[in-house]
Amino acid sequence: MMICLGIEGTAHTFGVGVVNQSGKILANCWRTYVPEEGGIHPREAVQFHARCAGEVIEEAMRMAGISPSDIDLVSFSQGPGLGPVLRTAATAARALAVWLNVPIVGVNHCVAHVEIGRLTGRAEDPVTGYVSGGNTQIIAFSSGRYRIFGETLDIPLGNCLDVFARRIGLPHPGGPKVEELAKRGTRYLRLPYAVKGMDMSFSGILSEAIRLVEGGEAPEDVAYSLQETAFAAVVEVAERALAHTEKDEVMLTGGVAANRRLREMLRTMAGEHGAKFVVPPFELCQDNGAMIAWTGLLAYRSGWRQRLEETQVRQRWRTDEVEVTWR
Amino acid sequence: MEMIKKGAEADLYLAEFSSLLHPGRRGKVILKLRVSKKYRIQEIDNWLRRYRTSLEAKLMIDAKRAGVPTPTILEVDPDGAKIVMSFSEGEQLKNVLDRLPVRRRRLICRKIGRYIARLHLAGIVHGDLTTSNMILERSGRLVLIDFGLGCYDTSVEARGVDLHLLRRALESVHFKIAGEAYRLVVDEYRNTFGRGAGEIIRRAEEISKRGRYVAKEERAWR
Numbered sequence: 418m419m420i421c422l423g424i425e426g427t428a429h430t431f432g433v434g435v436v437n438q439s440g441k442i443l444a445n446c447w448r449t450y451v452p453e454e455g456g457i458h459p460r461e462a463v464q465f466h467a468r469c470a471g472e473v474i475e476e477a478m479r480m481a482g483i484s485p486s487d488i489d490l491v492s493f494s495q496g497p498g499l500g501p502v503l504r505t506a507a508t509a510a511r512a513l514a515v516w517l518n519v520p521i522v523g524v525n526h527c528v529a530h531v532e533i534g535r536l537t538g539r540a541e542d543p544v545t546g547y548v549s550g551g552n553t554q555i556i557a558f559s560s561g562r563y564r565i566f567g568e569t570l571d572i573p574l575g576n577c578l579d580v581f582a583r584r585i586g587l588p589h590p591g592g593p594k595v596e597e598l599a600k601r602g603t604r605y606l607r608l609p610y611a612v613k614g615m616d617m618s619f620s621g622i623l624s625e626a627i628r629l630v631e632g633g634e635a636p637e638d639v640a641y642s643l644q645e646t647a648f649a650a651v652v653e654v655a656e657r658a659l660a661h662t663e664k665d666e667v668m669l670t671g672g673v674a675a676n677r678r679l680r681e682m683l684r685t686m687a688g689e690h691g692a693k694f695v696v697p698p699f700e701l702c703q704d705n706g707a708m709i710a711w712t713g714l715l716a717y718r719s720g721w722r723q724r725l726e727e728t729q730v731r732q733r734w735r736t737d738e739v740e741v742t743w744r
Numbered sequence: 745m746e747m748i749k750k751g752a753e754a755d756l757y758l759a760e761f762s763s764l765l766h767p768g769r770r771g772k773v774i775l776k777l778r779v780s781k782k783y784r785i786q787e788i789d790n791w792l793r794r795y796r797t798s799l800e801a802k803l804m805i806d807a808k809r810a811g812v813p814t815p816t817i818l819e820v821d822p823d824g825a826k827i828v829m830s831f832s833e834g835e836q837l838k839n840v841l842d843r844l845p846v847r848r849r850r851l852i853c854r855k856i857g858r859y860i861a862r863l864h865l866a867g868i869v870h871g872d873l874t875t876s877n878m879i880l881e882r883s884g885r886l887v888l889i890d891f892g893l894g895c896y897d898t899s900v901e902a903r904g905v906d907l908h909l910l911r912r913a914l915e916s917v918h919f920k921i922a923g924e925a926y927r928l929v930v931d932e933y934r935n936t937f938g939r940g941a942g943e944i945i946r947r948a949e950e951i952s953k954r955g956r957y958v959a960k961e962e963r964a965w966r
Binding site: 645646659683 | 751752753781782783784785787788791792871893895905
C-alpha cells in the first residue's frame with residue numbers, strides 16, 4: 418500500500434503528515450512559530466521552520482512507525498502562502514524526494530483543507546467554509562473544480578480577529594481570547610456589515626471595532642459585536658452557496674473553526690436548509706501535514722506527475738485553478 | 745397566496761391584488777418577503793432586512809426611471825421586510841431564448857445590452873444578471889427582475905462583474921448561441937454607454953480570465 422509523507426509550510430505552522438492510500442493518518446506532527454510581538458515575520462518564520470524541519474520529519478516517521486524506505490511519495494504545500502515560507506517547505510520536500518528517489522507532488526493548500534475534511538469530517542460533497550488567519554473562502558465542488566463562491570476582498574477573518582486582539586492588548590493567540598471576551602458582551606454596537614454580492618470584507622469592521630474600543634466602549638461588547646457581524650457575513654455567503662448548489666452538507670474548517678459561536682451559527686443555518694453540518698477534528702482544521710499527504714496521494718494516484726523543475730512555489734495559487742482529477 | 749420561489753434570502757409569493765392591497769382591483773401581484781434568519785442576532789437581522797428591502801425598491805424605481813422595464817413597486821414595508829410589486833406575466837428568458845426566431849433573438853440580445861448600459865449610466869449594478877432574471881412578456885417587453893443583489897456602484901470593476909456574470913449565464917445555459925449573444929449584448933452596450941464602455945468590457949474579459957468563475961483548460965502543475 419502506498420504511503421505518502423506530506424510537508425506543510427505556508428504561514429506559521431511547519432507540519433509533517435504520513436498517510437496511506439486507504440486514508441489512514443499514520444502521523445500528523447507540527448511546530449508553530451509564535452512571533453514575539455506583532456504579526457508573522459516571514460524571515461523569522463523561515464528560520465524557525467528550517468531549524469525544526471528535520472526534527473518534525475523524524476518525529477512523524479517515528480510516530481507512523483515507518484522507516485524512510487517505506488515512503489513512496491513526497492508531497493508539499495506548493496501554495497498559496499508566504500513566498501519564503503513556501504520555499505522552505507518545498508526545499509525540504511525536494512531534498513527528501515531526491516534522497517529517497519521517490520516522486521514529488523506539489524498540492525494546493527486550500528484544496529488540501531477541503532480534502533482532509535472530506536476524509537475525516539464524514540462529508541461527501543459539502544459547501545465548505547474555509548476560515549483561517551490567511552484565507553476566508555466559501556468553496557463548493559462543481560464541474561471538475563473547487564469553485565470559490567465567495568471570498569474576502571481584503572483581510573481574512575482570522576486575521577481580523579487576531580489584529581483586533583493585538584490592538585486592544587490581548588495576548589497571542591488572539592482568536593480564542595476574542596471569543597472569551599465576546600461571551601461577556603451584552604450590547605450590540607453597529608459595525609459595518611460587508612457582503613458585496615457573494616464576497617465579504619472585514620477591514621472596515623476591524624477599523625471600526627478598534628475605534629470603538631479606543632473611544633471607550635466596553636471591549637466585551639465590541640468583541641461580541643465584531644464576532645456577530647463578521648460571522649453573519651460568512652454564514653450568509655455559505656447559505657447562498659448552499660441554496661445555489663443544492664448540496665446537503667456544510668463543512669467548517671481552518672483555524673477559526675475552533676470558534677464555538679461560528680460553529681453554532683453555521684449549524685443553525687445548515688439545519689434551516691435540512692443540511693448536515695460537520696467540522697473535522699481540530700488538529701486537521703488548522704494547517705497540517707496530513708492534509709498535504711492525503712491530497713498528494715489523491716493527486717498522484719489520479720495521474721499527477723511533476724518534474725523537479727516544476728515544483729516552484731506558487732504564492733497566489735487559487736483554489737479554483739486546480740483541476741481536480743480525482744473526483 | 746402561492747409561494748413561487750424560496751430563495752436563500754427571500755421568498756416570493758404570487759397573490760391577488762385585491763387580497764393584498766385594494767379590494768376593488770383585480771389581477772396578480774408579487775410579494776417579496778425577506779425572511780428572518782435564526783443564525784444571526786436580531787439587531788443585525790432586523791437592520792439588514794430593513795435596509796435591503798428599501799434599497800431593492802429604490803434600485804427598481806431608479807432603474808425604471810432610467811428606462812429599464814422593471815416590475816412596478818406597489819408597496820414597500822421596510823419594517824416588515826416586504827415589497828409588493830406588479831407581476832410580469834410571460835416567460836423567463838432562460839426558457840425561450842434558444843428557440844426564438846434568429847432576428848427576434850438578436851433584437852433581444854441588443855435590448856439586454858442597452859438595458860445594462862442604462863442601469864450602469866444610472867449608477868446601478870444589478871448584481872445577478874442571468875436570463876432567469878429577465879421576463880419576456882407577451883407584448884414583447886423585456887422586464888428585468890430581482891435586484892436583491894444590486895447596489896449603487898459606478899466602479900469599472902462592479903460594472904465589469906455585471907457583464908461578466910451575464911456572459912457566464914449565457915455560456916452555461918445558452919451555450920449554442922452564447923458567442924453571438926454576448927457579442928450583440930456588448931456591441932449595444934458600447935453604443936448606449938458611450939465613452940468608457942471599452943474599459944468596462946475589457947475589465948469583464950479580464951475578470952473571466954482570473955479563473956475565478958470559469959474553467960481554465962491548462963493543468964495546474966504545468
